[in-house]
Amino acid sequence: MNKFVEKNKLAIALLSLPIWLALYLSLDGLTHALVYSLLSLPPDTHLTNAIYFFIFEVPKVLLLLTLIVFIIGIIRTYFSPEKTRAALEGKPLFIGNIMASMLGIVTPFCSCSAIPLFLGFVEAGIPLGVTFSFLIAAPMINEVAIVLLFGLFGWETALLYVSTGLIIAISAGWVIGRLKLERYVEEWVYKIKTDHTGMQEEHLSAGDRIDRGVDALRDVVGKVWVYIMIGIAVGAGVHGYVPENFMAGIMGKTAWWSVPLSVLIGIPMYSNAAGIIPIVQALLGKGAALGTALAFMMAVIGLSLPEMIILKKVLKIQLIAAFAGIVGIGIMLVGYIFNFIY
């Protein structure tokens, strides 16, 4: 990295914000000009609608994603699994579940760290249920999902997703704790002796934090942008071509079995939020009920077969089944409640 950028990192980061804002606000106008003036597409045809949707949504979502991933990347430098663990030690059960769920959102987490993190929490004596609240919240309530929901559906839906996700994480973790399932954790987990003398405190400068933000950008956006484009392309196709109310029969409110079915299909599926949300948006536009769609999304993003296979190393099958089952039921309840309200 050249010297100028190194020395002026903070200034550059701050200056990018108004540029971002200018781009974001001009998207509508730019898309309009591109589609109707430059490309001269006939208004109101299936193809034009699909193309307009695609051209508008892709840059919008990518811009939002870039901003939020960067900001959250920086926020996350203030949190660490060690600090989270220290904060959770000794907390009474329900409060522990609430704190663990909220910390799960901001503590940096990647699925390959799930096991080291689990082991670290167990070793510190954090109750099993509280640990699970963390493990449920962390993958489900991630910034990509929040950005996509905000960008494609608006802030109310994003807020809804976060709140219901938190409620599920808190309650499922609490229930798992109450069921006293500790005996279904593999024995070797409780026998680990850790040598803590090697640990060092990490001191991060402002420049370091910005670097981490950029790392997060490269990591997340770099991985996810293809899925977003594919997802939005599919969404655009559905938006332009599929007749209204097409999904109403299968995923609509009247089909009561659609909620459990969506959750059951969603649980073993593995997709990142970027892949699934644009498609869900298209389905919603064609008559799928909000609760069913939300339940499906949470089941796909929050639980997955690969995750359960990884957890098999530390948990016995009964506990994994209980984990998936309790979270699944929580998600189904959310689905029904929202179908009822909306």
Add this chain to the structure above:
Amino acid sequence: MNIKVLGPGCMNCKTLEARTVEALAALNMTATVEKIVEYADIATYGIMKTPGLVLDGKIVVQGHVPTVEKIMEILKSSTVTAI
């Protein structure tokens, strides 16, 4: 110098290992680089975020993958204190 790369085998830990080897070569340093993949063994170091880099028993990196240049800095500074 004894170097251990901690990670179960995902992209990040493979990249960390590759970059560490590259950094060693660039500095003309020799060291044994050991990859620790079993969760039970990784846990004994007490890290909660893989990947991890351990130099002579001290955890110098955990939870992210530094650039080759950063790793070279870390390697250099650890040999200085050894003297």
